[in-house]
Ligand SMILES: NC(=O)c1ccc[n+]([C@@H]2O[C@H](COP(=O)([O-])OP(=O)(O)OC[C@H]3O[C@@H](n4cnc5c(N)ncnc54)[C@H](O)[C@@H]3O)[C@@H](O)[C@H]2O)c1
């Protein structure tokens with residue numbers, strides 16, 4: 202019998218307009234002074250005001266740290282930690298995409314765990330929890346609001362690493378798709394492919410089990426159905442709602458079943474070349490799927506069928522071929538460039554492949570892949586997608 206181990210937030214509120222319940226959630230948890238962790242773009246768009254207006258109305262005092270950068274670094278975390286320590290905050294609200302939410306998690310647990318954040322790299326489990334975290338996603342891609350993962354970039358070692366444990370699980374998640382209406386085309390496409398990769402990798406992962414399968418199998422068709430529509434018409438509320446739901450479900454799936462080779466290889470591209478996380482996943486997804494399908498044919502065939510890229514009358518082998526084709530077509534439609542067309546320096550890319558392969562393997566994610574690659578095979582995959 203497979204034993205599943207699941208960690209998730211104590212409170213999940215989900216639906217259009219639910220951010221208006223932020224004060225209610227704080228009161229339910231007995232909290233009275235949050236530090237809001239976010240980025241400047243979200244202040245400018247007005248998403249931060251949406252939440253602070255609710256707090257103002259409820260008479261709840263708060264502070265704002267809006268210094269989060271994309272792919273947050275240890276330096277950015279330290280800045281936020283200093284702001285937390287300088288005030289009398291009793292909780293942290295992470296408002297934004299994966300970057301602000303992960304920074305909020307790390308600010309919380311590093312306020313009670315000594316040393317540098319790299320001392321806690323996965324597979325270490327960080328179970329000593331800091332002040333409660335309330336996460337409010339605005340991209341609907343990473344699912345970080347429901348996961349036990351947190352991703353921080355080490356500026357000294359140029360490495361993007363996973364941190365994991367109870368201390369990285371939110372106390373409450375408030376999931377309101379209305380924030381996502383303002384996402385531009387590129388961010389819509391990239392964050393949706395990130396969710397799709399979470400769902401697919403969770404489903405084929407060696408650590409998948411029935412509970413995570415249910416979330417993954419629900420998320421994949423939602424993304425396949427809505428991603429193009431949301432990109433073509435950003436105000437398509439049905440598509441936005443579907444993608445946000447799928448992002449959360451995919452988050453629950455991969456948080457507990459883990460991601461695999463795509464994510465293992467994607468993080469080094471992000472750390473060394475600053476390619477958006479979802480975009481580097483997209484660059485890798487068809488090639489890594491093609492590399493892996495033979496080792497879990499029926500699982501990949503299920504993915505193809507639930508996304509209507511193959512039919513029930515197709516054999517598993519045929520369905521796997523159609524899956525790879527379908528993912529390539531999706532990349533074309535979402536205008537996903539190869540790394541060579543994204544402005545990456547060719548010499549530096551090829552010079553860095555060996556270290557990227559080592560970092561990918563060290564992350565532990567490739568070991569969950571149906572086909573576990575060697576470092577040489579990872580290098581070859583990086584070469585193939587160039
Ligand atoms: N913790 C996890 O479980 C987990 C999972 C996957 C990825 N990640 C990490 O999350 C980070 C990526 O997060 P992300 O993809 O959500 O992007 P992000 O948080 O880096 O944001 C990308 C850009 O989108 C903008 N943005 C956010 N919401 C918007 C909105 N509603 N409208 C318009 N613009 C908006 C931001 O201001 C920013 O400029 C990476 O560091 C990645 O490694 C974490």
Ligand SMILES: [Fe+2]
Nearest residue numbers: 343395399478
């Ligand atoms: Fe991801």
